[in-house]
Amino acid sequence: SQTIHQWPATLVQPVGSPLSLECTVEGTSNPNLYWYRQAAGRGLQLLFYSVGIGQISSEVPQNLSASRPQDRQFILSSKKLLLSDSGFYLCAWSAGTSHTGELFFGEGSRLTVL
Amino acid sequence: GQNIDQPTEMTATEGAIVQINCTYQTSGFNGLFWYQQHAGEAPTFLSYNVLDGLEEKGRFSSFLSRSKGYSYLLLKELQMKDSASYLCAVRDGDYKLSFGAGTTVTVRA
Numbered sequence: 001s002q003t004i005h006q007w008p009a010t011l012v013q014p015v016g017s018p019l020s021l022e023c024t025v026e027g028t029s030n031p032n033l034y035w036y037r038q039a040a041g042r043g044l045q046l047l048f049y050s051v052g053i054g055q056i057s058s059e060v061p062q063n064l065s066a067s068r069p070q071d072r073q074f075i076l077s078s079k080k081l082l083l084s085d086s087g088f089y090l091c092a093w094s095a096g097t098s099h100t101g102e103l104f105f106g107e108g109s110r111l112t113v114l
Numbered sequence: 115g116q117n118i119d120q121p122t123e124m125t126a127t128e129g130a131i132v133q134i135n136c137t138y139q140t141s142g143f144n145g146l147f148w149y150q151q152h153a154g155e156a157p158t159f160l161s162y163n164v165l166d167g168l169e170e171k172g173r174f175s176s177f178l179s180r181s182k183g184y185s186y187l188l189l190k191e192l193q194m195k196d197s198a199s200y201l202c203a204v205r206d207g208d209y210k211l212s213f214g215a216g217t218t219v220t221v222r223a
């Protein structure tokens with residue numbers, strides 16, 4: 001069966017510090033991968049999605065970046081965090097061969113920038 | 115872009131029925147999803163509609179009208195564990211999934 005993991009689960013970072021969130025998927029090949037952010041009381045905002053290694057589409061031009069160094073690995077990064085980067089970050093995957101497949105979410109990473 | 119609207123909050127009594135409406139305006143349409151999200155947790159998939167009509171899954175049903183840009187999620191025989199946020203999401207013509215802000219349902223005894 002397919003599983004998705006992301007880490008760390010919780011982190012508190014000072015403004016201006018770097019960020020790295022990692023997500024891996026197991027049990028499937030060539031998944032579509034996504035990073036979403038959910039601010040407190042807000043909906044899910046799509047940040048990045050990827051349909052293959054090295055292929056990243058950005059939805060939100062901010063101080064965040066994403067990379068996909070391997071087929072089932074998706075990394076969200078920032079060189080300098082802002083207060084507004086605080087939120088609940090969710091990695092998700094969907095079947096690459098099926099455009100009708102639902103998203104499966106990781107456990108989430110709660111980021112607090114102080 | 116996408117515009118997805120759903121009520122912010124709803125309250126209902128245990129054992130009752132609640133209907134959560136969702137309206138959307140999208141550039142292309144490739145399906146509508148409903149997700150459940152408990153506080154502090156990741157969303158979990160509930161239902162998927164791509165054709166007009168009603169899809170039933172146990173106590174949960176979801177309806178879609180593509181011509182009206184409208185969907186609803188029906189929760190029957192409410193239980194306390196159904197207290198959660200319910201997210202309406204639409205897949206657009208580019209197959210990206212965009213979410214509404216969510217409807218927080220509170221079930222009271």
